[in-house]
Amino acid sequence: QMEELIIAGQLKYNELNEKLAVMDGNPSGYEDYEIADLRDYVNRLDKRLADLKVVRFIMLQSLAQIRVVQNNNTTIAEKAQSIVSTTIPVWKNQLTLAVALNRQKANVEMQKKVSDTTNTILQKNAELLKQNSIDVARENEKTVVSIDTLKRTTSSLIETLNEVKRIHDEGTQNRKVLNTELQNLETELKKNVTNTR
Incomplete structure (x- = not known):
């Protein structure tokens, strides 16, 4: 509907502009106030058209921003699902291995390394998720104008x-x-x- 309003307004503006040009070319055929009133109306219509075009552009920007937010949300959800589907099986395997090799010193060392690595991965993922969330929120909160x-x-x-x-x-x-x-x-x-x- 916005596009239809702009097209209709532009057509009307062009029509009135042509009429104003005719009146300016033959001012003796019209009262002064007629030309002035039409010129004022054309100026107001031109401003209204400009406002509509700005609003249309802002709407397009908003749609693009919403799309970016949706994509970010999808990416975050997929990442969370990936963590659940891959980390839980790893934990189960490590728990089984830890029970089986509980009395072996070598297993204790390996378990410590696995634990350290897992903690490092979790911490890095947490920091990355934090930074991504902050970046998404910051960009989303910015106003268009x-x-x-x-x-x-x-x-x-x-x-x-x-x-x-x-x-x-x-x-x-x-x-x-x-x-x-x-x-x-x-x-x-x-x-x-x-x-x-």
């Missing part, structure tokens, strides 16, 4: 809005001055025309 970026874009937007308002206010004031000047000039002109009769 940082708060600093949002702060900068919000600040820029506020400055833009303030500047646009200032320009509008300035334009309004200039038009008021213009109207006053025109009235004065018209009065002066009429006065002089009357005096020449």
Whole structure:
């Protein structure tokens, strides 16, 4: 549905842009406010389209992130299953061997080495699992858009809005001055025309 909205919005934007170009090419055929209103609408539509495209991109990024997390979970589960299926038989064999050779000193030494090796493997696997889990969690907790970026874009937007308002206010004031000047000039002109009769 997001893609359909973007396509429909783009088509509408193109259509209105063409219409605006026609109006700009023949401004005498339209009221000033008609052209200004259409231009404002086209600008708002363009911004909305940009927002939709950003959201669509963020959704795509989120899907990719979710896929990575799922793959990590699958890998971890497979690793756990592998440990269970391979380590338990090894333990059983070693236990049988230990019982059979309990009184033999050589077996004690071998059992110690096996135990040390098993502990080393378990410790290394535990550290690896810990690091992998931390890495997965760290990457998963990262946001797509940082708060600093949002702060900068919000600040820029506020400055833009303030500047646009200032320009509008300035334009309004200039038009008021213009109207006053025109009235004065018209009065002066009429006065002089009357005096020449």
